[in-house]
Amino acid sequence: MLRAIYENIQGGHEVRKNLIELKKLLKEESNRMAFIYYLAGSYTLLYKLLEDEDAKVRKNTALIMGELAVPEFVDKLFEAYIKEDKLFVKGDYLVALSHLDYRHLLEELKERLSFLTTSNFEETSMKHIHEEMKILTNMILDIERPEGHTFMGYDELSDLILLTNRDHQDITLEQIHQGNKRIFNAGVLVRTKDLKEILSIRTYSELLFRLKDVATVVNDPTEAAMAIYKGGLLAFLTKRHTGELPYYFRLEIKTKMPLDKKSAFAKKLAFELEKASDRALINSTSNYEVEIRLVENKEGQFNVLLKLYTIKDERFEYRKHAVAASIQPVTAALVAKISEPYLKEGAQVLDPFCGVGTMLIERHKLVPANPMYGIDLFGEAIDKAIINAKRAETVINFINRDFFDFTHNYLFDEIFTNMPTRGGRKSEQEMVMLYHEFFNKALSVLKNEAVIIMYTRDKSLVLKEVSSRSQCTVLEEYAISKKEDAYLYIIGINQ
Template identity: 55%
Template sequence: MIQTLYSNICAGQDVRKSLIELRQLIKDSNNKRAFYYELDGDFSILERLLEDEDAKVRKNVALIMGALKIEDFKSFLWKAYEREEKLFVKSDYLTALSYFDCSDLQEVLKDRLFKLSHEPVEENNKKHINEELRLLTALTLSLEEPEKHIFNGYNVLSDLILLTNRDHQEVTLNQIKKGKAKAFGAGVIVRTDDLKEILNIRTFSDLLFKLPEVGTVEATPEAAAVSLFEGGLLEFLLTRHKGYPPFYFRIEVKSKMTLDKRSTFTKRLASELERLSNRQLINSTSHYEFEIRLIENKEGRFNVLLKLFTIEDKRFNYRKKTLAVSIAPTTAALTIQLARPYLKEEAQVLDPFCGVGTMLIERQKVEKAKVLYGVDIYGEAIDSAIENANWASTDIYLINRDFFDFSHKYLFDEIITNMPTVIGRKTQGEIMELYSLFFQKAHTMMETNGIMVLYSRDKDLVERGIASNTLAYRLEQEYMISKKEESYVFIIRVNEEE
């Protein structure tokens, strides 16, 4: 098939159709090797086709040359790009050039980008010029990563949205001592000039800014761009960062739009923002510093929120290693905060299924323990926990052993753990047996009046474990964490020995 198509191309028969078919075929590595063999080092036909009178022939041969990544093609493509007069083809040369190391073209690419971004554009050419600008930007950024802006707006009065567990917004709300804050459906709304206080709170999953002058925008890209720019987006960024424009952004749209319509909307909005700001705001999918998050509301408009990636979130930097079954750190932090009234200072704490150590590390950040023990049957988990504990500067005795074979010379004040589940490596039958054995053993390792804090996705097994050992345990508190995941936190008191 490759040979037939190339023969047709060489003979001038159905050239455009053959090139299109060839482009599809060489996506397969075996077909690509067959085409290399067919070319046999003679690139004259492909080079000649870059000057064909049919613009779509030029387009397709350029994309084939890019996919082949033969170094000789780079100079052919650049010369063709420079002489090309059809705007809809020029971006395809840039797509092809993106497969090569274009370091030697860096300055001319930058010059072209500067010139193109400052030329007036006719309305009917805007789509093609914007695409060329987008690809030129991506190419230049791949060659020279821009210097990142430094956030310094910690004391600038800001309106924030903290996304939290929907059933426990008050846990985060109660930790905010400065400014004004109130709970809402998805989290907490805060007005504060002390961002550092907020960044020390461990129970929110995301921090977003509201643009002071723009609550919502219309669902048309041009109107939305005008609202964002005239509403002070650039001033918002300059007020909170050292340095000067440009600022690089990406756009995230949460909407009922189909994927293709959402993609078109996003591209048009990004292009308009670049144009209105004279490219002081530049769209980039790889080097962005902030995200414009647009969320469709019931009125068909978009709520506007900003996420700044220039703010370093250091809360969970210790989590260098995780496993597929690891608890999310914000969930672990929430669990500990819910259990906080029951935690004991200078307690002796055990996690019998410690995984990578998150629960113990988060426990220590809330109330200083006398000693922390982590046990796990999986060596990979213990190795990861050791590394995480070191990064957290937390002393934990970590032991690679089955909890049911573990013994200790003194009793523990607390057991805090993320209970195993079938989502991990065990079957439902194994989980049922594990819970039964756990409740039989746990109280024998604990001081009377000790506390167990269990995060679990098996509510009925916890209830069954307590019911089967009523003389050993009593349920102090139960919290639903996620209805969707059927996860709960149980606070369980250890009674007098049977």
């Protein structure tokens, strides 16, 4: 099929249509290799098509050459790029060049970017100019990565949003002792000069900054860009960092707009921000240090939030490995914090379904335990748990075994676990049996006055098993996620 399509192109039959078909086929590596073998180093036709009078023929030829990534195409593509007078095609030459080693062209690419940045163009051309500038920027950054900025603004007065579990914002709020704070629907609003205190809290999922003078912007990319720039974005960044301009950013827009309109809005906004700041702010999809997040509100405007990647979140760095059923570290930290009144320092703790160790690690970070045992039937999870615990500098005895076959020469003070979910079992009856066997086994390995602290998505099975045993009492019940029907139970044991 490749050969037939290429022969049609050679014969001048529906050249543009056949080039498009050829381009699609060359997305597959096996086809690319076969086509390169078929060409046997004869690229004259491709070079000729780069000079075709039809701009779309030139465009698709360039993209095909990029897919083939033959080293000798580099200079031919660059020469065609410089000569090209149709703006809508120029970006495609750059896309093709990006598949090749273009390092020797770096200075010329910089010169072209500088020209586009400092020149004036008709408004009708700006869509294509901006696209070309964006591709050039990313190509240059791929070869010559900028020096990163160092965050130094730990003592600067900052307005923050901490995104938390929506049913337990108070858990995070209570850990903040400096500055002003209040709960809102998705988390906690904070004004503080003590960012290090905030960074030590483990129960929020994300830390975002707010610009003091621009809380919202209108649904117009040009006006929004000007509001963000005049609202002090660049001053905010320079006040909190060391390093030279520019700052590289990405846009994250949360909206109900159709995807095409959202994309057009983002492109226009990015371009206008670059223009307003004289490219002290540059949009990049891969080398960004700040995310400008616009969240559409009920009034149809956008709330403006910033996420700084120059701040290293070290809270959960130990979690190098996970498996599909692994609990999120922030959820494990929340479970531990809610359970804190029942956690005893130096307790002997067992997690019978430990997975990659997250529950035990987060429990130990809050209230140290010793010893801790983690059991799991899944060997891969145990291997990963060992690595995670070592990175967390936490001593845990991991055992690759079925909990129901586990024996030990002393009893435990506490079970702290994330119960298996239905997704890992074949039937409702198997889940019923799992919970029944779990409570039977738990009573055999726990001391009198021990506690079971469990995160579960099977509330009814927990209550059924507890109600059938006089040794078990529900001390606390918390809804952790109504959306996921997830609960925390703290169960007292008296036997």
